Amino acid sequence: MSLLHRDARQEPLAELSCFRGEFYSCLTGRSDALFELADAVLCSDGPVRSLAELSLVGEHRRGHGGLYAAVARGRIDVGRLRRALAAAPLPRAVDGRLVLAIDITCWLRPDAHTSPQRILCHTYGRGKDQHIPVPGWPYSVICALEPGRSSWTAPLDALRLAPGDDSATVTARQLRDLLHRLITAGQWQEGDPDVLVIADAGYDAPRLAFLLKDLPVQVLARMRSDRVLRRTVPPRQPHTTGRPPRHGSEFVFGQPDTWDTPDTETVTDTRLYGTARARSWDRLHPKLTHRSSWAAADGTLPIVEGTVIRLDIDHLPSGATPKPVWLWWSGTDATPADADRLWQAYLRRFDIEHTFRLFKQTLGWTSPKIRTPEAADRWTLLILAAYTQLRLARPLAADRRRPWEKPSSPDRLTPARVRRDFRHIRPQTACPARAPKPSRPGPGRPPGRKNSRPAPRHDVHTAQKTQPAKRQKRKSTTPKPRRAG
Structure with a gap:
C-alpha cells in the first residue's frame, strides 16, 4: 500500500x-x-x-x-446513541442543505399473540389498490438523503408508534428533537439554508409545517390528486359591508379550469422520465376544519400557505402510464429554480425504500x-x-x-x-468489547415439567378509534374532491 x-x-x-x-x-x-x-x-x-x-x-x-x-x-443509553448518530458526517445537497426524508415502515408480527402494543398496519396486497391490515409494530424513520443516483441514506432516528398515537404529532416531535440534536452537533448553523423535510402523501404536510414553524425547516410533501385548496383572499373593496372572508376561490386539483395561469413553469429533459414539466402556483392553503388532527385545536384555525407544484413526465422506466404528481411546499414566492430543485429533491425520497429493504432483507431487522x-x-x-x-x-x-x-x-x-x-x-478499527468469561449454561426447565406460567396474550390495537358499524353504501364511480384539509 x-x-x-x-x-x-x-x-x-x-x-x-x-x-x-x-x-x-x-x-x-x-x-x-x-x-x-x-x-x-x-x-x-x-x-x-x-x-x-x-x-x-x-x-x-x-x-x-x-x-x-x-x-x-x-x-x-438511547439519548446518547441518537446524539452520536446526529454527530456523524452527513450527506448534503448541492447547495449544502440537509435533506431529510420521513416515512413509516412496519415490523409485521401477525402471529405474535403474546406481544403487546401491536397495531394494524396497512400493507399492499397483490391486487390493484388492495390494502391488507396486518398486526405489527410501525416505526417512524428519519434519514438524510444524498444527491444524485444512489441507494445510500443516513438513518438518524427510528421511533415506534404506540397505540393511539397521532402520526403527525409524533413525527413533528421526533423531527423537533432531531433538529435540536443536529444544531447541537454543529450540522446546522445560523445562516445555513433551511433543512428540507420530504414526506409522502400519508402525512399532513400543512400540519407538519404549522407544528415546526418556529424551526429552520421547510416541508415538501406529495398530495393526493383529489385535494382542493384555497387561494388568498383578494383585496377588500372600499365600502364593502359584512364579515370579510377567510378563504379565496377554490383550486381543485382535478379541474384544470380552476388553476389559472401558473406562477412558474419549467421544462427539463431527464434520462429516466423524458421531458419533465413543472408548474407552480403560489400561496395556496387548505380549508381546515375541527376534525381529524385539528379536532383538539382551540379557537380559529390557522391559514397555512404554501406553493403547489404539479409535475408531468413523459414515461416511467417500468413502462406504466405516468400520473401527475402534486407537491405542496411550505415556502412561498417560489422561483423556477426552486420548483426544479424541489421536484428533483422529492424524487430522491424513494432512496429511503432501498434502506428499508436492506434493513429487512439483508440486515435481518424483522x-x-x-x-x-x-x-x-x-x-x-x-x-x-x-x-x-x-x-x-x-x-x-x-x-x-x-x-x-x-x-x-x-x-x-x-x-x-x-x-x-x-x-x-x-x-x-477499535474493538472495545472484552473477551467472554467462561461460564456454564443454566439447568433450564426439568425434563417433563410443563410451563406453569404461560405468557399473557394481548389484543391488536387499531390505528384509530373504532367507530360503530355503519350501513355500507355503494361506492360512487365519480368521487367528489376533498374540500376540507
Missing part, C-alpha cells in the same frame, strides 16, 4: 473507530454482547435469518443464550421473533448503529464481487457490497 493511499485511509478509519467507541459507550447493560451482536450483523456472510445463527459468526464470541439475553435485557416491544426497540437501534458503520466504512471498502457480478468502482459500492468487506475492515 502506497503512502498516499495509507494517508487517505487514516481519516475514514479514525471516524469509524470514533463512532464504534462512542457506540460501545452507549451500551450500559450487557454491552459486550450487544456490541459483538452488531459486529455479527455486519460480518455475517449472507442475509441475517435469525438471532441464533449470528452466534455462529466468528466475530461474536458468546453463545446464543447470551445473545438472546442481551437483546431481551440489555440496556442502551427476522427475530422478539416478544416485547422494548426488545424490538433495542434491536432497531442496533440496526441503525450497524448501518451507520457501513456508511462510515464506505471509503475503506474494496469490491468483493461475486464471479457473476459486474465490477463496480469504489465510489459506487452499494451498502450490501460494503458489508461484504467489513470483516476485513473491522480489525483495523
Whole structure:
C-alpha cells in the first residue's frame, strides 16, 4: 500500500473507530454482547435469518443464550446513541442543505399473540389498490438523503408508534428533537439554508409545517390528486359591508379550469422520465376544519400557505402510464429554480425504500421473533448503529464481487457490497468489547415439567378509534374532491 493511499485511509478509519467507541459507550447493560451482536450483523456472510445463527459468526464470541439475553435485557443509553448518530458526517445537497426524508415502515408480527402494543398496519396486497391490515409494530424513520443516483441514506432516528398515537404529532416531535440534536452537533448553523423535510402523501404536510414553524425547516410533501385548496383572499373593496372572508376561490386539483395561469413553469429533459414539466402556483392553503388532527385545536384555525407544484413526465422506466404528481411546499414566492430543485429533491425520497429493504432483507431487522416491544426497540437501534458503520466504512471498502457480478468502482459500492468487506475492515478499527468469561449454561426447565406460567396474550390495537358499524353504501364511480384539509 502506497503512502498516499495509507494517508487517505487514516481519516475514514479514525471516524469509524470514533463512532464504534462512542457506540460501545452507549451500551450500559450487557454491552459486550450487544456490541459483538452488531459486529455479527455486519460480518455475517449472507442475509441475517435469525438471532441464533449470528452466534455462529466468528466475530461474536458468546453463545446464543447470551445473545438472546442481551437483546431481551440489555440496556442502551438511547439519548446518547441518537446524539452520536446526529454527530456523524452527513450527506448534503448541492447547495449544502440537509435533506431529510420521513416515512413509516412496519415490523409485521401477525402471529405474535403474546406481544403487546401491536397495531394494524396497512400493507399492499397483490391486487390493484388492495390494502391488507396486518398486526405489527410501525416505526417512524428519519434519514438524510444524498444527491444524485444512489441507494445510500443516513438513518438518524427510528421511533415506534404506540397505540393511539397521532402520526403527525409524533413525527413533528421526533423531527423537533432531531433538529435540536443536529444544531447541537454543529450540522446546522445560523445562516445555513433551511433543512428540507420530504414526506409522502400519508402525512399532513400543512400540519407538519404549522407544528415546526418556529424551526429552520421547510416541508415538501406529495398530495393526493383529489385535494382542493384555497387561494388568498383578494383585496377588500372600499365600502364593502359584512364579515370579510377567510378563504379565496377554490383550486381543485382535478379541474384544470380552476388553476389559472401558473406562477412558474419549467421544462427539463431527464434520462429516466423524458421531458419533465413543472408548474407552480403560489400561496395556496387548505380549508381546515375541527376534525381529524385539528379536532383538539382551540379557537380559529390557522391559514397555512404554501406553493403547489404539479409535475408531468413523459414515461416511467417500468413502462406504466405516468400520473401527475402534486407537491405542496411550505415556502412561498417560489422561483423556477426552486420548483426544479424541489421536484428533483422529492424524487430522491424513494432512496429511503432501498434502506428499508436492506434493513429487512439483508440486515435481518424483522427476522427475530422478539416478544416485547422494548426488545424490538433495542434491536432497531442496533440496526441503525450497524448501518451507520457501513456508511462510515464506505471509503475503506474494496469490491468483493461475486464471479457473476459486474465490477463496480469504489465510489459506487452499494451498502450490501460494503458489508461484504467489513470483516476485513473491522480489525483495523477499535474493538472495545472484552473477551467472554467462561461460564456454564443454566439447568433450564426439568425434563417433563410443563410451563406453569404461560405468557399473557394481548389484543391488536387499531390505528384509530373504532367507530360503530355503519350501513355500507355503494361506492360512487365519480368521487367528489376533498374540500376540507
